[in-house]
Amino acid sequence: MRPIAVVVEHDAGGIIPVTHELLACARILADQTQSSIVAVIPGKGDPAMAKQIADLGIETVDLAIIGMDGYNSEAYKGALFQLFTTLAPLYIIVGHTATGRDFAPGLGVRLGGGSIAGVNHIVSDQTGPLFSRPVLNGVKNALVRPDASPCIIMVQPGAFRVQGTSFACPARVTAMDIRFTGGTIQPLGIKTVTTQGEDLDQAAVIVAAGRGLGERENLDILERFAALFPNSVVGASRPLVDDGWIEYRFQVGITGARVSPKLYIACGISGSSQHLAGILGSELIVSVNSDPNAAIFNHSDLCIVADLFEFISAFERILQRHP
Ligand SMILES: Cc1cc2nc3c(=O)[nH]c(=O)nc-3n(C[C@H](O)[C@H](O)[C@H](O)COP(=O)(O)OP(=O)(O)OC[C@H]3O[C@@H](n4cnc5c(N)ncnc54)[C@H](O)[C@@H]3O)c2cc1C
Structure with missing residues (x-):
């Protein structure tokens, strides 16, 4: 059975909250397609972060850790292409965030699949899942049925409600060392925006x-x-x-x-x-x-x-x- 893959978003401070929404979306798809969920953490292979995802208690999560540091669109696309070619996921869940928007469409093309941006809801009919995304400046929603596989689902932050988990079952953590060499993009560092108060x-x-x-x-x-x-x-x-x-x-x-x-x-x-x-x-x-x-x-x-x-x-x- 082909799994549902979730690309975990993280920064120097750890896992970014949108990841929980990605997992909530993955759970809906997994239930509809009777698939398992694989959480992929592109990064240097931080075991504490892997444990944090495992501790979310999502029973069927496998964790694959790939070895690279920081965000680099070329490295992400290169390494995730290798990983997903082996893993053959049915759907790949990515945040419709600055990072996701940067790498997901290109990754979809490389994988010979496609991507749907700004997904805010999932329904299903007898043919399988249909993905809702806003059109006409958000006035209407269109239902999209992907005809390419794998399909990258770019989840609109705030659209999927995070559900509490009622069980805790340790996930299997797999460290996959996928090095990406070459490339022309050299990350120069990250400048943190300093904000005060609530978000x-x-x-x-x-x-x-x-x-x-x-x-x-x-x-x-x-x-x-x-x-x-x-x-x-x-x-x-x-x-x-x-x-x-x-x-x-x-x-x-x-x-x-x-x-x-x-x-x-x-x-x-x-x-x-x-x-x-x-x-x-x-x-x-x-x-x-x-x-x-x-x-x-x-x-x-x-x-x-x-x-x-x-x-x-x-x-x-x-x-x-x-x-
Ligand atoms: C490409 C594009 C993108 C945009 N993106 C956004 C966006 O992300 N977010 C956004 O908000 N807008 C966005 N806009 C602007 C949007 O079109 C509206 O102009 C804007 O949302 C109106 O803001 P408003 O409701 O505060 O003001 P108004 O439309 O002027 O409404 C003010 C309301 O206050 C009520 N009111 C007045 N006095 C009182 C009072 N004392 N007590 C109670 N009610 C009172 C009035 O009855 C009125 O309904 C965008 C526009 C464009 C073209």
């Missing part, structure tokens, strides 16, 4: 500010409102980022982050297709807007037609009375 993809609650905020100073009100919820952060629609009110890393939408918090509270956001493309993975969407016809209400679980400032102060008052 959108780690927050359980996102309070998002839109142009309805009116003035930059009003962001303080939203910060205070967000602080009422544990593990929360303030996000924003694009105009606030374009105007320099808030850093780009807090922008939600098609050209920002796609998020999947437990609770997304949109304050003064109209609900453009570009913004909606980033929030539909949220478990619960609450919108506060003074316009009863605001488009965001069509996609919200709870619609609050109100001035956002009046709503927030009423909320704070009630909370003071009933802490």
